[in-house]
Amino acid sequence: MDLVKKILDHYEKIWVLAKANAVLEWDSETYMPKGETKERGFITSKIESMIQDLMTDKEFIKWVEQLEEKAENDFEKGIARVLKRSIYYYTKIPKKELEEYNKLIVEAVRVWEDAKKKSDFNRFAPYLEKIVEFKRKFAEYLGYKYSPYDALLDRYEEGYTVKDIDPLFNRLKRDLKKEYERIKEIWHDYHWLENEPYNRERMELLNKTVLSMIGFDFNHMRLDVSAHPFTIELGLYDIRITTWYHKKDFRRSLLAVIHEFGHALYERQIDEKLWKTPLQGGVSLGIHESQSRFWEIVVAKTKEFTQFLEPLVKNILKIDADSEDLFKYFTIVRPIPIRVESDDVTYNFHIILRYEIERDLIEGKIDVRDIPEIWNEKMEQYLGIKPKNDSEGALQDIHWSLGAIGYFPTYTLGNLIAAQIKYNFPDLETHIENKNFATIREYLREKIHKYGSMYEPKVLLEKSFGEPVNEKYFIKLLRERYR
């Protein structure tokens, strides 16, 4: 089909610029000299605007619209769908407002950093108010089915609305509460390994050894260090992850590596036929997170995996912990105010809380100024704890200052889907026990990775697992693991 070729030829430029920007971003998070920030920001934003110009080229838009009508197979339909989404965003929101918004964001992040340092929500509030105002306007431009929040959520998790999330999260909240009450009665909330110092070079070697053994392809992948762990795809043949080092509590570094490995594997196992097309790339944040969490909380926290780790920890890290220690250390349950350091049981309460607040903000049911109070009330209600101050309360996450409203729910979707995959995968524990990680990688490739963005998340889940996202598997995992 000549039309597809024309579209892909034009898209190739967009792809090339996006990859260039990814390398610039990776560099700025890892090796860029500290004094370079401003110039680099200028360069990446210019490239971003070139991408936008190419995406909104009138001829190109016409072709995509034609393809939408004429698409003959899943590949073509996928291309039309994914491109339409990008075009839609750039064309529905007036360029001028998007520029104003982007300027606001740059300042908002700065102010949030300052406000967090001083634990002063009121300092950040006027900026968040402006962000919410922009987001509500954007939602109107973009259109939505039930709630303006849907328009925002859809950017991160295509096809999902409050009508999906509300009932799902409500059931989860109910069942998770029960599980949590049960678990906290019988489970440990501390382990001596949390305070065990480690040697940085040995830790690096342990990380690399574990990565090698689970299938990290160092010929096409790298591990570096950054302020916060992340994965970035610089091409189908160049995927990079980072981790961090804290001198003690080695699970933070190791589990981050395993988590990012899951993201990286997804990008690496996308079908080569999708290379340079709009379908080369994970389909959504939720599906992506399901891949990282699958390795981090489903695979790595089994007793089989801690048995696999025991000799590595003993011999490489020179820390004398057996597999039972490791299992206990990895599964501590302790409610704390900070989301990113939370355990797997309480984590989703942090997300539900954020979801409820941001949804109500966008729907105009609450005001920005009310957030700290609501935050603390919900924290008390869900986890029985109270943040000492805003800095470990409503100011802890960078997301809202970046304008990422509608992003949080994807973390919980990822957790739920990760557990869902586990119960669809026969004999997972046996494969881990046999260090047969290749079979696990193949399973993920066949069920999810190879499709890239060809199917929207709901369709992909239906196709691969025969049902929509379902919280019962995650609850089942907690029931089986914490007993």
Added chain:
Amino acid sequence: MDLVKKILDHYEKIWVLAKANAVLEWDSETYMPKGETKERGFITSKIESMIQDLMTDKEFIKWVEQLEEKAENDFEKGIARVLKRSIYYYTKIPKKELEEYNKLIVEAVRVWEDAKKKSDFNRFAPYLEKIVEFKRKFAEYLGYKYSPYDALLDRYEEGYTVKDIDPLFNRLKRDLKKEYERIKEIWHDYHWLENEPYNRERMELLNKTVLSMIGFDFNHMRLDVSAHPFTIELGLYDIRITTWYHKKDFRRSLLAVIHEFGHALYERQIDEKLWKTPLQGGVSLGIHESQSRFWEIVVAKTKEFTQFLEPLVKNILKIDADSEDLFKYFTIVRPIPIRVESDDVTYNFHIILRYEIERDLIEGKIDVRDIPEIWNEKMEQYLGIKPKNDSEGALQDIHWSLGAIGYFPTYTLGNLIAAQIKYNFPDLETHIENKNFATIREYLREKIHKYGSMYEPKVLLEKSFGEPVNEKYFIKLLRERYR
């Protein structure tokens, strides 16, 4: 002037893409996973072609032509001059031929690598023949004054022709021969430090310490490791250098660092007013090389500098060498067949030899097949040595396989200009003795760096030193140093 603004606005995109490509290149030489080569090559060549499209935009060309006529000051004249040169190259050579040529180059480098490994010039010869053929055609497209070689040389050293280089190199050859004959009678050709092993980490620390002390701005610069040392400018506020490590013979690593520092300082000290304009960047290879060689052979090989180094080498590298040892070690004179490992006295014979061969090739006076014989004869004549085989003879350098014909003379121009600067700079040795490197940096900034590409090399030399490039200063340096 509205015209300048229009030109600079358009040029900004070219600049942005060039910087992105520079980051991609730096990455591919330092940290890129080994398996990534093909995809990365695709990305950089696509960006290169976007740059070419922007540079040959018809409206843009019209503006540049208008500016050429109307330019009112050195800034505007410089912009018109520099842009005209790029436009000229892209528009005079048919795009199709340039593409064919680029494809040939990719293959030629591969074949050259193989031929060098097998020390078989005949394997490479057919490719070099095709390259020479292309270059002769390009010279006709580009036009020239005296020799088709001028058109090629001008790409690397704007404004220079065989009528400049022939008499200069002939005088140099004559005087250098005399100096060399004199020096080899009285000078040492070996030093024990050549075989002294070093500790890699200590060497890295020594490199960084020396860099810090001579004024490397780690806030805007980095030092990394690569197969061959290089400098790359990723922006006015982000300049990076690399070095290498060989386990012994530490001057190779240290002097490479000092050499690259010279290149980096040039790019870093360009006037901020030239940021993002076509004038932000060193003006030519010869002037650039004069900056690196100034630090490497003029500054670092003085007795004052080796006195400055002595405690650092003793304390950091833990090698017990005094300043006299270091001076002798840095100034060994020993004729060898390999250019890049040659001493400062014999080095320029290697360049003159290459220049004479490539000039005659382009002028059709000799054939590619004759190169090895001519090479070996000249080697015998200039230095009294014979390469064992083509691999350490005519195949040793990558340049010709890359199509870089007209490039070699700039190395010698750099050496000569470096010495010329020295004798224009009062009390250089005293400043070195006082570790007063800031004054040296300021001198270079005022005389050369700040102008970027505003003046073509000949004009710049006239303006800053009142005369054209002159070989007598280099000869004087040899006379004073080697006695």
